[in-house]
Amino acid sequence: MQTNIKALIVDDEPLARKGLALRLAEFDHVTVIGECQNGLDAVTEIVQSQPDLVFLDIQMPGLNGFQVINKLRELQQPIPLIIFVTAYDTYAIKAFDIHALDYVLKPVDDARLQEALEKVEQVFAMHQEGEHKHKLARLVADFTGDDCEDILRRLAAGEALDTQRYPDVLAIKDGTEVTRVPISDIQWIDAAGDYMCVHAGDSTHIMRRTMKELEEELDPRRFVRVHRSAIVNIAYVKKLVSHVSGEYHLVLENGTELKVSRSHRDRVKEMIHH
The missing domain is CATH 3.40.50.2300 (Response regulator)
Structure with a gap:
């Protein structure tokens, strides 16, 4: 006692x-x-x-x-x-x-x-x-x-309280429709002006959100910012390539190449080699 x-x-x-x-x-x-x-x-x-x-x-x-x-x-x-x-x-x-x-x-x-x-x-x-x-x-x-x-x-009321702070699904509004995209399907997201292009599976969804908002909503153990205007799901990264010029690029499973900016390089390397 x-x-x-x-x-x-x-x-x-x-x-x-x-x-x-x-x-x-x-x-x-x-x-x-x-x-x-x-x-x-x-x-x-x-x-x-x-x-x-x-x-x-x-x-x-x-x-x-x-x-x-x-x-x-x-x-x-x-x-x-x-x-x-x-x-x-x-x-x-x-x-x-x-x-x-x-x-x-x-x-x-x-x-x-x-x-x-x-x-x-x-x-x-x-x-x-x-x-x-x-x-x-x-x-x-x-x-x-x-x-x-x-x-x-x-x-x-017994509403389910998620043990993870991060959602499993991203709800994307398009006019009156809402598409629910599973977070695990998202390969990468890039910014185009005021919009975000969410690349998941073979589709690209457009949503009106800021990079910062999305970054807060996505689990940092799975998603990494590689550039001012791009976030990548680590699960879809095939390799990290360093060029003679000193630039780094990520190559995704589907062949997409994304530039890694200098300020995000260390974090990206750390996540990839984990």
Whole structure:
């Protein structure tokens, strides 16, 4: 049994923090090591003091509870066990039964708190922290927006939350029609003025997006920018050719040759030789 659990309280309401701290004081095996009043402080504090457990309010201005976890993931920091604190009972119950270790509703009820802490002990006793964190990572992977209520609603409705942040399909609008192109079929994309030409299979689709937008939407482990106006799917690269002039070209499976600009050369080489 983990004899002493170091807990951190994160809530933007001073009264809520005080109330929870008072309740937690009744549990001998829990030590409150700090309180934070916003998400940014919480990220700093979690990194510095590495608590075992965080009572994390979801609805906070600035960074909300989901974004705090996302931030820790971005910083590649270990994520402590999380008990969400929320006022949204309707959505939360269903959402968190599926995804989180536990949640407590405001105002926090003693019996409910005890139940949540028992769950925490169980996780420590069975060494299941990894599983919990994996669930949590899935929960927040998609949450970059800041509308908590919408997030909870989607969760409660059981909508699928993609574990990858990157879509499997690119939806391309053409007038009133939408073509769904599987990402794995895309060989390369190049820019023509304000438009993008998406080359997939034997077809070329035209879409009105910027290179930057597309780059953010495509998985960087699969797609690499080779030029100011071209992105390539590594899976379709046959070889990288260096010319006497010092220029590099990529040759794709279908014979297409694309110039690699100097600024992108190192990244392209690194991806190809991986």
